[in-house]
Structures are given as structure tokens and as C-alpha cells.
Amino acid sequence: MEDTLNHDEPGRTPDGAPKKRRRPSAAALGELAPLLGLLLISTLFLVLTEGRIFGPINLRSLTNQELITALVAAGAVFVFGAGAFDMSMSGSLCLTAIIGAKVAMATGSIAAMVVAxxxxxxxxxxxxGLLAAYVEVPFFIVTIVIGVFLGALGLLAMGKETVLTISALPRIRDMTPINLGSLASVFLGGLVLFNLTSLGKSCKLVGGNERAARQSGIDVRRTKLLAFLVSALTVSIAAIVILLRTKTASALTGGTVGTDIMVALVLGGMPLSGGPRSRIGAALVGAATITVLNSGLAIMGAGPGVIQGFRGITFIAVVFVASLSYRTRLLPR
Amino acid sequence: MKKAACAIALIATVAGMSAFGQAKYAADGRYPAKTIKIGVETFDPSDGGYMGVQSYLKSLSKGIFNVEFIFSERIDSAEQELQFIENCAAAGAKGIIAYYNVSKGQAVAKAAELKMFYWGTAEEKDIYDQYKANPYFLGSVILGNGDHDGMYGVTKALLAEGKTKFVYANGGADFGITMFVNRRLGFQDAINEAKAKGARITATEVPGFPNEAWFAAQGAALAGDIDAVVSSFGPEVWIQPITAAGKARAVTIGSFGAIGPSTVDLFKGMYASGLFSAIATEPTERFGIAVAMIVNAAEGNAAALKKNGEATREAESLWVITNPQDLAKIVDFELGAGRTAYSKDLTKLVKSIDPSAGNATLLDLIKGFSLETIRAKK
Incomplete structure (x- = not known):
């Protein structure tokens, strides 16, 4: 009887042809590029700043600085992972913070502020989420409009005030426990949700190929809606942290978050087109990279032009190296 | 033998004392011997007024004080402001000069927490009252209601020329940036006053800062029937468009701006051609006072300059220049020997250099850069 079992011979395909060897070094390098980039930058600035960047004062400030980007980016992983390109994160954060501040000023209550x-x-x-699920328009265009609209709502909510100052809130000298607590809970929750539940898997599949996901029985609309709800939750946590830390809100609150999270996700090794390569860790690694870079350059007294230039070079370098891992295996859509 | 030993001891003592005295200065003659780092915070690093201040601070650090400045990037949120202050602390800065403030008292509290002296924000009375007794809060020389008064003065100058059809570039007023909100109030107050006296005035606003949309709005405004442009930021972006629109003889500009080496010829030319009528400009010298006060405070002598143990809150008006003669006087002061002499006088605020340094010295130096004082100089 002919042996019909497919016993693979090392170095040969099932039909006997020699196997092409994969290039494990390029693929592995691409996968590790974000982490390597973070380690390299950290080591570089550890030397250049003579250790000050990781001194006790600056460690606290590093967590303060990384936190908002990391929190919003963690939620954004769900949205971008599902293939939705959201340009309105800054507007969402700004309006949330403004309304939260107004409620805190009116009620004097932290609980009311959190609920708001x-x-x-x-x-x-x-x-x-509903717009992403039901509107057949390239979603990033919709989010650009939403972002502008949210900014306008924020200005309306501000009224004649230029800055809302919440005197009712106590000044918290050391935000570290709150920072670490919120960061840990968001990321642990995100890890479980994204990697171990059907929501996370659905997000990746929808982001990878929406049609195939739909045909596989995934409720694409429900997945997108839930992804935006998860993202909204992390935005609300970020807004609460901002209000506790700065006790102020203005039309410019969270102004650069939208760009920062996209840079963070890319630096963290996640493609903004989403899909199976999406990962929660990208938010943390990318946010940490930006933060260390900004902090290190600032400590060294680099001017704004130098900081921008350095950021650009780092961004291009990490993206290029990271792209080595999927450039040759990118499936056409 | 005894006489020789005494002579040697005397010579050694005198030499030691001189060396000790000279050790306070760096090798190049700047004070102090050890570099002091100072953070400088701004909203917009490309703003003309801020660039003038930056240039002045750099000149101080080259010639008078052994200081190193950490200039911020664009800061437009409270989080970025606190982040900058934390970074300065990590870099070893001893003080912060707040050219801009967005988180109000939080910035002062953060600087104090990190044991850095904070110069600025005294124009906000509630913040000043809250922190005036804090040893790390130095207060500042305020410009009264400078933003409002400057734009008011510029608008009044144009109204005095008979201008009635205004375009107002409001900068960041629509974004809620305090400086621009106050400037717009100044413009509106001047216009409303004129209207109350029966003048028929029209005013169109061009919001925001130069970008594609702004230039489109600028073009639309210039296409209308106008005779004056009031700008809450530099006038440079209006000159060529007005000329290109063929309205160089009909339209006059009044604005905030900075007098410096790169702008003085421009302003002289514009005044001479009649394109320009009034400029409100911030005396950069008050930031020289900031540097001297921080150097003094870093050596433990902050209290010497305080009145009744409270932070400084002294007012001096900004310069509203409405004629070429005043412009010439200001230019002579800013770019000539006047500023150099003033800068050297700043060392009188450092108690380690001048033991008589006190609040009276501070008041003298503040008066020293007023427009009236400069006009009176020969």
C-alpha cells in the first residue's frame, strides 16, 4: 500500500523540490526592532546624560510623560487593529477633559468628574463606532471631520474661559501610584482582551481582511463598535489622569496625542493598517521610546530643531528595520 | 627671619583672598564661576517677540552671566508644560523663566517641588497671591495689562490717522490662548470707544496663524475695502500681500512685533513708506532682570530683592511706538550701547557681586528700560 502520509524530508518540500531557506535574521531583527530601538536609545541617553535620565527625579517624570500616550495608544490598538484609522483621538481627549473639568468645577466632586x-x-x-460600522466612506476622512467637530465643541464648552482650573481638586504631589496603577490595569486588561478573547481576535481578523472576516462569521460591525468603546475607555482614563495631574483643561489639552499615538504604535512595531500583526505591547514600547527620546534630548539641552530632527531620524530607522519582518511576506489585499 | 616669615604669610594671605574673590567668576570674566542652567518656556519658538527675547538672553550668556539656557519646544498644553519643567529639573536647571504659562499655579508648584526658582506669571493676581510667600517663586516684572494695552495703543494710533476699515489678525484668540484673547480685547475696546464717539468703523477678523486656510482668508480680506490692518503677531506676513494687492499706499499696518537686528531695517523702511504706523513691542530687558534674579536666588540670596518677603510684582508698560523718532530711540537703545550698559547693570541685582543689592535696585532697573527713560536719553 502506498504510504500516503506526508512525511516532510528536511530541506525538501512535499513534492521533493529543495526548500528555499527563509532569512531568519532579517525577520527576527524586524520583530525585535522596536524593543532593540528602545534599548539602544535608552543606553545612548544613559551615557550622554551621565545617568540623569534614569535618576529618581526623572524616572517619576518619565512615567508622567509616557502615561497619556501609552494609555490612549493601548485603546487605539483595538481601533487601528480593526483597520480603522482614527485621526480624532486628540479631539476626543480634549472634549472629555473639558467636560470633566467643567463638572468638577461645578460639583467639586472627583467622582462626578470621573463619571462625566x-x-x-x-x-x-x-x-x-457607529460611523465606522455603517458609513461606507473611508473612515480616516470621517475621523478628520470628527476631530475638527470635537475641537469646536470643546471651544463652545469653554465659553469665555481660556483655561479651566479645578481648584476643588487636591494637589497630588506624587502621581506615581496613580500612573503605575492605571498603566498596569490598562495594559493587563488590554493584553487579556486583545490576545485571549474573541474581541481581540476579531479585531485582528477584521483588520487583516474585512471581507474574509465577515464571511468567516465575524460580526464586523459589532467588532468595530466594541473596538471604539475600548478605545474610548482608555481615552477617559487618560483624561482623568490629565485632570488629576494638571488640574486644568483647555482647548489645547491633549493637542499632540493624536500624532503621538500613531508614532508610538509605529515605533512599537505595529502597522497602522492593523491586522494580525497588531499588538498591545507596541503601545507601551512605542510610547516609552518617544518619552525617553524627548526626555534625553531635553536634558541635554537640545534645541527644538534638533529634537524634531532626531525624532524623525529615529522614526525612519525603526520603521525601516521593522518593515524588514513583513515586507517580503506582506499578503496583497 | 621672623620678619621674612610674616611677609611671606601676609603675601600668601593677600594672594589667597584675591584668588578666592576671583574664583567667583569664570575664566572668561562671566559670573558665576559655575554655570547655572535656566529653562525658558514658550508657546511658539518661531514667534518674533520670543525670538527677540531668546537673542537677548543668548547675548547675556555670552557676555555677562555664566548661564546656559534650555529653550522649550512649542508648548501648548499643561501636560507639555509640566513635562518641560520636569526635564529642566533632570538637566540640573536652577530656574525657569516663564515667557508663557498654561497650567497656571501648577507650573509654579511643580518648579518649587523640584527646587527650581520660577520667574513669571505674576500678572495673574490669583496665582501671585497664592505663591507670593513661596521661597521658590520669584514673581516677575509684569507689563500691566500689556497685551490688552499694546493692541489698544496700536489701534488707537491707527484710528488717530483716520482709519475706519480694519482687518484684525487675531492669532490664537479663537483657540483660547490668553495672550491673544487679551490682545483682541484691546483691539475691540479701542474700536468700541471710537464707535461710541460716532465713528463708523468696520472690522473683519482673520483668525488663526499663517497656514493655507489663513492665507486664503487673508486674500479675501485684502480684496475688500480696507484701510488698516491690525495684527496680534508680527506684521511680516502682511507686507508683501498688501503690496501685491496694490494697496501699499492705502493700507497701514499696526501690530505686535519685535525690534531686533533682523527687523529694524524692515520697520524703518515701513515707517518711511507710510505702510506702518504703530508697533507694540515687549521690552526684552525684563528678561535680563529674570536672569539676574535667578542667578542671585541660586546663590541663596532671593530674599534680598524681595519687598516684605514677597515675590516681585512690579509693572512697567510695554513700548507702543507710533512714530519714527521713538523707533529711532528704541533702536539706538536695543541695538547700541544702551542695552550693553543696561545688561552690565544687571549684575547689581546679584548680592554676591553687589552687597547693596535690594528691592530699590530692582525698581531702578525696571524704570531703566521704560520708553520715557529711553526717550530722555541723549
Whole structure:
């Protein structure tokens, strides 16, 4: 009887032809590029700043600085992972913070402020999710419009005030426990949700190929809506942290977050087109990279032009190396 | 033998004392011997006024004080501001000069927490009252209601020329940036006053800062029937468009701006051609006072300059220049020997250099850069 079992001979394909060897070094390098980039930058600035960058004062400030980008980026992983390109994160964060601040000023209550931030952010998330699920327009265009609209709402909410100062909030000298607590809970929750639940897997599949995901039985609309709700939750946490830390809100709150999270995700090794290569860790690694870079250059007294230039070079370098891992194996859509 | 030993001891003592005195200065004659780092925070690093201040601070650090400045990037949120202050602390800075403030008292509290002296924000009375007794809060020389008064003065100058059809470039007023909100209020107050006296005035606003949309709005405004442009930021972006629109003889500009080596010829030419009528400009010398106060404070003598143990809150007006003669006087001061002499006088604020340094010295130096004082100089 002919042996019909497919016993692979090392070095040969099932039909006997010699196997082409994969280039493990390029692939592995690409996978590790974000982490290597972070380690390289950290080591470089450890030397250049004579250790000050990781001194006790600056470590606290590093967590402060990394936190907002990391929190919002963690939620954004779900959205970008599902293939939705959201350009309205800054507007969402700004409006959430402004409403939260107004509630805190009116009630003097931290609890009310927290509820307001969560409610406003979730409402924004629902609107975006429904638009992503039901509107057949390139979504990033929709989010650009949403971002402008949210900014306008924020200005309206500010009224004649230029800055909202919440005197009712106590000044928290050391935000480290709150920072670490919120960071840990968001990332642990995100890890479980994204990697171990059907929501996370659905996000990756929808981001990879929406049609195939739909045909596989995944409720694409529901997945997108839930992704935006998760993102909205992390935005609300970020807004609460900003208000606790700065006790202020203005039309410019969270102004650069939208760009920062995209840079963070790319530096963290996640393609903004989403899909199976999406990972929660990208948010943390990327945010840490930006933060160390900014902090190190600032400590060295680099001027704004130098900082921008250095950021650009680092971005290009990490993206190039990271792209080595998927450039040759990118499946056409 | 005894006489020789005494002579040697005397010579050694005198030499030692001189060496000790000279050790306070760096080898190049700047003070102090050890470099002091100072953070400088701004909203917009490309703003003309800020660039003038930056240039002045750099000149101080080259000639008078052994200081190194850490200039911020664009800061437009409270988080970025606190982040910058933390970075300065990590870099070993001893003080912060706040050209801009967005998180209000939080910035002062953060600097104090990190044991850095904070110069600025005294124009915000509630913040000043809250922190005036804090040893790390130095206060500042305020410009009264400078933003409002400057734009008011510029607009009044144009109204005095008979201008009635205005375009106002409001900068960041629509974004809620305090400086631009106050400037717009100044413009509006001047216009409303004229209207209350029966003048028929029209005013169109061009919001935001130069970008594609802004230039489109600028073009639309210039296409209308106008005779004056009031700008809350530099006038440079208006000159060529006005000329290109063929309205160089009909339209006059008044604006905020900075007098410096790169702009003085421009302003002289514009005044001479009639294209320019008034400029409100911030005396950069008050930031020289900031540097001297921080150097003094870093050596433990902050209290010497305080009145009743409270942070400084002294007012001096900004310069509103409405004629070529005043412009010439200011230019002579800013770019000539006047500023150099003033800068050297700043060392009188450092108690380690001048034991008589006190609040009276500070007040003298503040008066020293007023427009009236400069006009009176020969």
C-alpha cells in the first residue's frame, strides 16, 4: 500500500523540490526592532546624560510623560487593529477633559468628574463606532471631520474661559501610584482582551481582511463598535489622569496625542493598517521610546530643531528595520 | 627671619583672598564661576517677540552671566508644560523663566517641588497671591495689562490717522490662548470707544496663524475695502500681500512685533513708506532682570530683592511706538550701547557681586528700560 502520509524530508518540500531557506535574521531583527530601538536609545541617553535620565527625579517624570500616550495608544490598538484609522483621538481627549473639568468645577466632586469623563468619552466612542460600522466612506476622512467637530465643541464648552482650573481638586504631589496603577490595569486588561478573547481576535481578523472576516462569521460591525468603546475607555482614563495631574483643561489639552499615538504604535512595531500583526505591547514600547527620546534630548539641552530632527531620524530607522519582518511576506489585499 | 616669615604669610594671605574673590567668576570674566542652567518656556519658538527675547538672553550668556539656557519646544498644553519643567529639573536647571504659562499655579508648584526658582506669571493676581510667600517663586516684572494695552495703543494710533476699515489678525484668540484673547480685547475696546464717539468703523477678523486656510482668508480680506490692518503677531506676513494687492499706499499696518537686528531695517523702511504706523513691542530687558534674579536666588540670596518677603510684582508698560523718532530711540537703545550698559547693570541685582543689592535696585532697573527713560536719553 502506498504510504500516503506526508512525511516532510528536511530541506525538501512535499513534492521533493529543495526548500528555499527563509532569512531568519532579517525577520527576527524586524520583530525585535522596536524593543532593540528602545534599548539602544535608552543606553545612548544613559551615557550622554551621565545617568540623569534614569535618576529618581526623572524616572517619576518619565512615567508622567509616557502615561497619556501609552494609555490612549493601548485603546487605539483595538481601533487601528480593526483597520480603522482614527485621526480624532486628540479631539476626543480634549472634549472629555473639558467636560470633566467643567463638572468638577461645578460639583467639586472627583467622582462626578470621573463619571462625566467616562460618559462623554463612551458617547464619543459610540458615535465613532457607529460611523465606522455603517458609513461606507473611508473612515480616516470621517475621523478628520470628527476631530475638527470635537475641537469646536470643546471651544463652545469653554465659553469665555481660556483655561479651566479645578481648584476643588487636591494637589497630588506624587502621581506615581496613580500612573503605575492605571498603566498596569490598562495594559493587563488590554493584553487579556486583545490576545485571549474573541474581541481581540476579531479585531485582528477584521483588520487583516474585512471581507474574509465577515464571511468567516465575524460580526464586523459589532467588532468595530466594541473596538471604539475600548478605545474610548482608555481615552477617559487618560483624561482623568490629565485632570488629576494638571488640574486644568483647555482647548489645547491633549493637542499632540493624536500624532503621538500613531508614532508610538509605529515605533512599537505595529502597522497602522492593523491586522494580525497588531499588538498591545507596541503601545507601551512605542510610547516609552518617544518619552525617553524627548526626555534625553531635553536634558541635554537640545534645541527644538534638533529634537524634531532626531525624532524623525529615529522614526525612519525603526520603521525601516521593522518593515524588514513583513515586507517580503506582506499578503496583497 | 621672623620678619621674612610674616611677609611671606601676609603675601600668601593677600594672594589667597584675591584668588578666592576671583574664583567667583569664570575664566572668561562671566559670573558665576559655575554655570547655572535656566529653562525658558514658550508657546511658539518661531514667534518674533520670543525670538527677540531668546537673542537677548543668548547675548547675556555670552557676555555677562555664566548661564546656559534650555529653550522649550512649542508648548501648548499643561501636560507639555509640566513635562518641560520636569526635564529642566533632570538637566540640573536652577530656574525657569516663564515667557508663557498654561497650567497656571501648577507650573509654579511643580518648579518649587523640584527646587527650581520660577520667574513669571505674576500678572495673574490669583496665582501671585497664592505663591507670593513661596521661597521658590520669584514673581516677575509684569507689563500691566500689556497685551490688552499694546493692541489698544496700536489701534488707537491707527484710528488717530483716520482709519475706519480694519482687518484684525487675531492669532490664537479663537483657540483660547490668553495672550491673544487679551490682545483682541484691546483691539475691540479701542474700536468700541471710537464707535461710541460716532465713528463708523468696520472690522473683519482673520483668525488663526499663517497656514493655507489663513492665507486664503487673508486674500479675501485684502480684496475688500480696507484701510488698516491690525495684527496680534508680527506684521511680516502682511507686507508683501498688501503690496501685491496694490494697496501699499492705502493700507497701514499696526501690530505686535519685535525690534531686533533682523527687523529694524524692515520697520524703518515701513515707517518711511507710510505702510506702518504703530508697533507694540515687549521690552526684552525684563528678561535680563529674570536672569539676574535667578542667578542671585541660586546663590541663596532671593530674599534680598524681595519687598516684605514677597515675590516681585512690579509693572512697567510695554513700548507702543507710533512714530519714527521713538523707533529711532528704541533702536539706538536695543541695538547700541544702551542695552550693553543696561545688561552690565544687571549684575547689581546679584548680592554676591553687589552687597547693596535690594528691592530699590530692582525698581531702578525696571524704570531703566521704560520708553520715557529711553526717550530722555541723549
Amino acid at each position: 469623563c467616562v460618559a462623554v468619552s463612551l458617547l464619543i466612542g459610540i458615535v465613532k
